[in-house]
Amino acid sequence: MRIVTEHLSYIYNERSPFATRALDDVSLTVEEGEFFGIIGHTGSGKSTFVQHLNGLLRLPSALKRRAKRGDTVLTVGEFDLADRKTDLRALRRKVGMVFQYPENQLFAETVFDDVAFGYKNFADGKPSQEETEAAVRDALTTVGLDYEAVKEVSPFELSGGQKRRVAIAGVIVTKPELLVLDEPAAGLDPLGKQEIMELLHTLHSSWCKTVVIVSHDMDEIAENCTRVAVFAEGRVKYVLPPRELFKRTEELLALGLDVPLTAKLTLALKKRGVEIDSDFTLEDFAEKVLARRRTC
Amino acid sequence: MLKDVSFGQYYPVKSFVHGLDPRLKILFLIGFIVAIFLAKEFLALGICAAVLFAAILFSRVPIGKVLRAVRGILFLVLFTAAINIFFYQGERVYWNGPAVLLQWGIFRVTQAGIVFSAFLVVRLVLLVVCSSMLTYTTTPVALTDGIESLLTPLKWIRFPVHELALIMSIALRFIPILLDETERIMNAQKARGADIGSGGPIRRVRAIVPVLIPLLLSAFRRADELGDAMDARCYSGGKKRTKYKKLRFSWRDLVGVLLLAGVIAGVVLMRFYPVFPL
Numbered sequence: 001m002r003i004v005t006e007h008l009s010y011i012y013n014e015r016s017p018f019a020t021r022a023l024d025d026v027s028l029t030v031e032e033g034e035f036f037g038i039i040g041h042t043g044s045g046k047s048t049f050v051q052h053l054n055g056l057l058r059l060p061s062a063l064k065r066r067a068k069r070g071d072t073v074l075t076v077g078e079f080d081l082a083d084r085k086t087d088l089r090a091l092r093r094k095v096g097m098v099f100q101y102p103e104n105q106l107f108a109e110t111v112f113d114d115v116a117f118g119y120k121n122f123a124d125g126k127p128s129q130e131e132t133e134a135a136v137r138d139a140l141t142t143v144g145l146d147y148e149a150v151k152e153v154s155p156f157e158l159s160g161g162q163k164r165r166v167a168i169a170g171v172i173v174t175k176p177e178l179l180v181l182d183e184p185a186a187g188l189d190p191l192g193k194q195e196i197m198e199l200l201h202t203l204h205s206s207w208c209k210t211v212v213i214v215s216h217d218m219d220e221i222a223e224n225c226t227r228v229a230v231f232a233e234g235r236v237k238y239v240l241p242p243r244e245l246f247k248r249t250e251e252l253l254a255l256g257l258d259v260p261l262t263a264k265l266t267l268a269l270k271k272r273g274v275e276i277d278s279d280f281t282l283e284d285f286a287e288k289v290l291a292r293r294r295t296c
Numbered sequence: 297m298l299k300d301v302s303f304g305q306y307y308p309v310k311s312f313v314h315g316l317d318p319r320l321k322i323l324f325l326i327g328f329i330v331a332i333f334l335a336k337e338f339l340a341l342g343i344c345a346a347v348l349f350a351a352i353l354f355s356r357v358p359i360g361k362v363l364r365a366v367r368g369i370l371f372l373v374l375f376t377a378a379i380n381i382f383f384y385q386g387e388r389v390y391w392n393g394p395a396v397l398l399q400w401g402i403f404r405v406t407q408a409g410i411v412f413s414a415f416l417v418v419r420l421v422l423l424v425v426c427s428s429m430l431t432y433t434t435t436p437v438a439l440t441d442g443i444e445s446l447l448t449p450l451k452w453i454r455f456p457v458h459e460l461a462l463i464m465s466i467a468l469r470f471i472p473i474l475l476d477e478t479e480r481i482m483n484a485q486k487a488r489g490a491d492i493g494s495g496g497p498i499r500r501v502r503a504i505v506p507v508l509i510p511l512l513l514s515a516f517r518r519a520d521e522l523g524d525a526m527d528a529r530c531y532s533g534g535k536k537r538t539k540y541k542k543l544r545f546s547w548r549d550l551v552g553v554l555l556l557a558g559v560i561a562g563v564v565l566m567r568f569y570p571v572f573p574l
Contacts, residue, residue, distance in 0.1 A: 056486060092486070096487075107507075117490075118488035121489025156513075
């Protein structure tokens with residue numbers, strides 16, 4: 001699903017002493033098929049932006065917008081979110097949203113019931129037991145859990161990593177076309193992180209054509225994303241492929257953002273007169289360094 | 297949506313009322329409530345309303361914000377008014393016309409009923425406005441400090457005043473956190489197609505479960521973590537603890553005391569020597 005936003009602004013607690021401008025004239029486009037990254041500080045507007053994508057935060061009505069001179073555009077696939085009458089249910093079926101620490105949203109008595117929750121909510125009419133079972137089995141298998149072993153277990157008895165998988169299964173059970181994830185690997189150990197990222201790639205090549213991921217982990221971004229948007233103080237600073245973006249290591253550091261390890265090394269080497277032109281993934285960087293050594 | 301819950305929220309500006317000693321504000325609130333309940337005529341309520349209005353003006357809290365607190369009890373107000381209009385038994389005549397304006401079965405609309413229910417509505421609104429003014433103009437911390445200080449005499453009978461105050465301030469502190477958390481969980485479940493806040497009463501209650509369970513779990517988890525954190529810093533009850541902010545009585549407080557004590561005394565006096573009795 002293609003995402004187009006133009007001049008999107010959002011103010012929390014408007015007209016009160018708590019008013020904070022979370023988004024300020026954000027314009028950006030995510031093409032179908034992308035693995036799109038969003039980085040930025042806490043409070044930079046990333047999460048606010050992402051919540052617009054499935055209508056959890058709404059644009060002000062057209063009337064108010066006209067009064068404010070804005071000509072905001074926000075479309076996700078065929079859904080026009082500037083239109084108040086958009087069918088949010090249809091939209092949310094196609095746009096899966098995995099929040100930060102999604103394991104905190106588990107509630108049902110068994111893993112099966114929890115994963116089936118979304119499926120039943122979005123189904124047209126009442127789905128048959130077989131249909132539900134097939135969908136839940138599919139989702140649980142995709143996230144790398146053994147369906148037969150976990151379906152009757154209480155989600156609260158699982159380990160942290162397993163809980164997160166169940167939570168993700170509960171979102172992808174409707175086979176969304178666009179999957180939005182807010183820090184999907186936060187709080188996991190390195191192996192767990194790697195597994196989650198592998199899972200996202202599997203999903204990206206199967207059900208969810210477009211993936212948008214919010215992350216603090218620059219290595220994760222450098223390794224996985226086709227393009228990256230940098231948010232700062234509610235504005236979009238850059239939208240670039242990681243390869244281009246992390247060439248601006250110094251600017252990113254000035255914004256108070258971290259950069260991948262490879263970018264730091266590239267910068268350090270550059271200061272010593274060694275130019276390495278890699279795409280900032282660990283493998284490519286290592287190869288380029290080795291190649292460079294051979295030529296010296 | 298949940299952020300619209302304005303009753304009991306601090307409104308952060310600097311003003312005369314904000315600067316008053318919290319102990320004083322609590323005592324005034326109590327005095328004011330007593331006065332409102334003792335008031336037997338519109339004039340007394342009017343004086344209370346005027347004082348309250350002045351307090352709102354001096355506190356620089358927008359009137360709209362104050363009135364929003366009333367919205368929360370709108371149903372209660374309307375219900376009380378309706379009951380009294382239809383069932384009040386008084387026969388007094390206040391203006392030219394029949395005492396009983398309408399009679400239909402057991403329902404009876406009388407002049408006295410209309411006047412009396414208007415009186416009740418004013419009284420309810422005043423009660424809500426004055427108590428929400430306390431929370432608008434006093435930070436939760438100041439409020440609990442004030443309560444702790446006022447309850448100090450109870451320490452003599454070994455009542456755990458400090459612990460009570462601590463529980464209160466933690467509870468108050470957690471309200472916004474839990475509201476945030478509720479919103480987050482609601483969003484997560486909405487993203488999974490949960491239909492919250494629509495449909496009949498049974499569907500509504502059922503729709504709460506996916507929100508309530510994660511919320512309770514997270515509340516317990518937070519409580520556990522907070523307990524551990526306090527333990528780790530060797531927190532141990534009330535004895536020998538000093539205060540970061542000492543409460544002090546200042547000239548503004550004296551002005552406040554004199555003013556309000558006068559009003560409350562006046563209103564109480566009017567109960568025994570009514571001017572325009574109902």
